[in-house]
Amino acid sequence: MKQKEIADILKPELEEIQNKVKKMAEGKxxxxxxxxxxxxxxxxxxxxxxxxxxxxxxxxVTRERIRQIEANAWEKLRINSKKLTKTYDDKNRG
Numbered sequence: 001m002k003q004k005e006i007a008d009i010l011k012p013e014l015e016e017i018q019n020k021v022k023k024m025a026e027g028k029x030x031x032x033x034x035x036x037x038x039x040x041x042x043x044x045x046x047x048x049x050x051x052x053x054x055x056x057x058x059x060x061v062t063r064e065r066i067r068q069i070e071a072n073a074w075e076k077l078r079i080n081s082k083k084l085t086k087t088y089d090d091k092n093r094g
Contacts, residue, residue, distance in 0.1 A: 035073055038059065041058075042059075042069050043070065043073055046070055051063075052070075
């Protein structure tokens with residue numbers, strides 16, 4: 001059997017493995033990042049299109065405070081996703 005034929009045979013299996021690893025990494029990301037109930041509410045509400053002012057009224061804080069909490073939550077997500085990506089890349093290199 002030629003090398004190309006072997007690669008063609010294994011390609012679907014390799015793609016399936018890659019997809020499983022990707023899903024595992026995404027699941028791990030959710031385990032690593034925990035949002036407070038307030039952060040979760042704000043991110044969800046803002047994703048639904050609510051304004052800072054509206055969300056602030058719901059929670060009883062200023063729109064500036066909502067903006068700060070939202071920014072901190074996004075920063076938490078960014079930092080932890082970078083850590084997870086680095087861990088994933090390090091494991092796959094060696």
